[in-house]
Each structure stands twice: as structure tokens, then as C-alpha cells.
Amino acid sequence: MLRKARLAKGLQQHDIARQVGVSQPKVSEWERGVKTPESHHVRKLIELLEIPVGDYFDMLTQVADPVERAIAKSELSRSEQDVLLTLYSHFAGRPSLDNVQMLRLPSEDASRGTGTD
Numbered sequence: 001m002l003r004k005a006r007l008a009k010g011l012q013q014h015d016i017a018r019q020v021g022v023s024q025p026k027v028s029e030w031e032r033g034v035k036t037p038e039s040h041h042v043r044k045l046i047e048l049l050e051i052p053v054g055d056y057f058d059m060l061t062q063v064a065d066p067v068e069r070a071i072a073k074s075e076l077s078r079s080e081q082d083v084l085l086t087l088y089s090h091f092a093g094r095p096s097l098d099n100v101q102m103l104r105l106p107s108e109d110a111s112r113g114t115g116t117d
Contacts, residue, residue, distance in 0.1 A: 001051075001055060002027075002030055002031045002045065002049070003031040005045075005049040005050075005051055005055075006031070006049060008049075009048075009049055009050070011049075013027040013028055013031070014027075016045070016048065016049075019044070019048055020041055020044045020045060020048065021041075021044070022041065038095055038098065038099075039095065039098040039099050039101065040098065064096075064099040064100055065092070065094065065096075065099075067088055067092070067096075068085065068088070068094075068096050068099050068100050069100075071084050071085055071088070071096075071100065072100045081100070082097060085097045085100055
């Protein structure tokens with residue numbers, strides 16, 4: 001999907017790399033599916049390549065792994081989720097909390113509670 005979006009914009013991998021703040025080989029790895037961009041890179045890619053909202057959510061679900069998605073969808077408070085995600089990130093070596101932040105909607109804080117009561 002990234003390659004198609006990049007080509008549609010007439011950009012080279014090095015153009016994307018420079019604007020996102022990574023190396024050209026990193027962009028190549030993302031396009032080939034060898035590695036997945038971290039959440040802060042996904043946001044920059046979406047803005048730069050003007051990826052449609054539907055495709056944006058498809059990309060987000062690829063960033064977060066099944067454990068991260070399960071925690072994010074749980075009935076736990078936001079603070080309880082954050083604790084689990086922080087622990088999971090240490091074991092999995094992933095930026096789990098950052099990945100899930102992108103899956104959360106702003107309205108979730110109000111409906112679920114922040115756990116600071």
C-alpha cells in the first residue's frame with residue numbers, strides 16, 4: 001500500500017525518507033513488508049501521502065499486534081490499559097503504548113474513564 005501511494009504522488013523512496021526522518025532502506029523495508037513503521041512514522045506517512053481514512057485504519061491495525069489490539073479493546077480503564085501496554089512493551093520490545101495511542105479515539109477517555117478517579 002505504501003509503495004502504491006508513494007508512486008501515485010510521484011515520489012521516490014529517498015523523498016519519503018527525508019520527509020519522514022528515516023533512511024531510504026527503512027522505507028524500502030516498509031514497502032516490502034519486512035518491517036512495520038512505528039506509530040509516529042505512520043502519522044507522517046499518512047499526512048505526506050494523503051492516504052484515505054479507510055486505508056489509514058487498515059494501516060493502524062497492521063502497526064498494533066494482536067495483544068496490543070486486545071488490550072486497547074478491553075473494558076479496562078485507560079490507566080490500566082497503559083500499565084499492561086507498558087509491561088508488554090518491555091517483554092515484546094515494541095513501542096506498544098505508542099502503537100495503541102493511534103487506535104484510540106479521543107472520545108474513549110470520556111466514555112471509558114481515565115482511571116484517575
